[in-house]
Amino acid sequence: DAGITQSPRYKITETGRQVTLMCHQTWSHSYMFWYRQDLGHGLRLIYYSAAADITDKGEVPDGYVVSRSKTENFPLTLESATRSQTSVYFCASSEHGQRTDTQYFGPGTRLTVL
Amino acid sequence: AQSVTQLDSHVSVSEGTPVLLRCNYSSSYSPSLFWYVQHPNKGLQLLLKYTSAATLVKGINGFEAEFKKSETSFHLTKPSAHMSDAAEYFCVVSDPDWGGGNKLTFGTGTQLKVEL
Numbered sequence: 545d546a547g548i549t550q551s552p553r554y555k556i557t558e559t560g561r562q563v564t565l566m567c568h569q570t571w572s573h574s575y576m577f578w579y580r581q582d583l584g585h586g587l588r589l590i591y592y593s594a595a596a597d598i599t600d601k602g603e604v605p606d607g608y609v610v611s612r613s614k615t616e617n618f619p620l621t622l623e624s625a626t627r628s629q630t631s632v633y634f635c636a637s638s639e640h641g642q643r644t645d646t647q648y649f650g651p652g653t654r655l656t657v658l
Numbered sequence: 659a660q661s662v663t664q665l666d667s668h669v670s671v672s673e674g675t676p677v678l679l680r681c682n683y684s685s686s687y688s689p690s691l692f693w694y695v696q697h698p699n700k701g702l703q704l705l706l707k708y709t710s711a712a713t714l715v716k717g718i719n720g721f722e723a724e725f726k727k728s729e730t731s732f733h734l735t736k737p738s739a740h741m742s743d744a745a746e747y748f749c750v751v752s753d754p755d756w757g758g759g760n761k762l763t764f765g766t767g768t769q770l771k772v773e774l
Contacts, residue, residue, distance in 0.1 A: 575760070586748060586764030587702075602761070634701060643690045643752040643760050644709040649702040 547571070550635050550650040558658050563622045565653050567635030573648075575641040576618040577602075578610065580631040581652075587634060593618055594641060625657045660685050660753045664765035672773050677736040679768045681749035684730065690752035691732045692762070693723055697745045705747075708732060719743070744772045 548569040557563050567576065574595050579587040589602030591610040599610050607629060609621045622629055633653045638645040665680040683689060690709050694702040706717025713725040719742075723734045732749060749765040 584766060586766045587762075588764075589761060592761070636702075638760055641760050644707070645760050646692070646704050646707060647760065647762060648704075649694075651701040652699075 548635060548637055548648055548650040550633075550653050552653060553651065554654050556656045556658065557625050559626060560624050563625050563655065565620045565622075565633055565635075565655070567618045567620070567650060569616055569618075569635075569637045569648075571637065571639070571648075572615055573637035573639050574615070575638045575645075576612065577636040577638075577647065578608070578618070578620045579634045579636065580604065580629075581634060582631050590620065590633075622655075625655075627657050629655065630657045631655060660689065660751045660763045662749050662751050662763055662765040664747075664749050664768050666768050667766065668769045668771065670771040670773060671739045673741055674738050677734070677739045677743065677770065679734040679747050679749075679770065681732045681734065681765060682730050683732060683749070683751050685751060690760075691723075691725065692750040692752070693717065693721070693732075693734050694748045694750060695745050696748065696767075702748065705734070739770075739772045741772050741774070744770055746770070 551566045577592045578590040581587045588604050593599045593612040596615050635650040636647040638647045661684040663682045692707045693705040696702045706715045708715050708725045716722045721736050746767045746769050750762050753761040
């Protein structure tokens with residue numbers, strides 16, 4: 545039971561480059577989420593998806609693009625990376641998206657933008 | 659809007675002594691509250707959650723938390739700390755008003771250090 549996986553685990557890139565972070569879950573959960581974790585901020589929601597082909601913005605969406613063509617995958621793309629996007633990125637999923645549902649988190653991707 | 663305040667950014671205890679991590683929340687509704695733990699270079703793992711059933715919630719690894727509506731608090735406790743408890747802990751509230759699934763609002767975290 546793989547659960548929720550993210551790749552790559554570590555990435556170094558340069559300003560202006562496009563970067564895609566991958567997220568894959570094996571539970572067929574409806575909802576998937578992308579967060580970034582920065583010191584002093586906890587985790588902040590970037591984008592979420594309620595189902596395949598349904599996505600919407602979270603708290604800090606600027607500079608990011610998402611897609612969800614299949615239920616199990618939810619890639620996050622930085623179209624032109626900036627230094628301020630250096631962060632740890634977490635993907636999460638939950639079964640129904642109800643407020644009592646648990647969100648299950650992946651192991652994270654540490655992204656450094658030089 | 660929901661908000662969460664973790665009152666201590668760092669807590670240090672000796673192994674075998676009690677742990678108290680404090681969390682206050684702000685919510686217009688009866689909230690769902692969670693505690694997650696993050697060990698170094700790992701993802702977040704659910705410790706426990708409150709969903710308007712019993713106010714005293716028991717979680718994994720001997721942790722528990724009590725929901726106190728009058729104090730708007732959801733403090734995390736453990737009777738006896740173990741070295742393996744050293745990690746960062748996040749108090750989290752689920753926003754029922756958002757309309758976009760279970761949006762979580764995170765506190766800024768409490769780093770727990772356990773000393774011999």
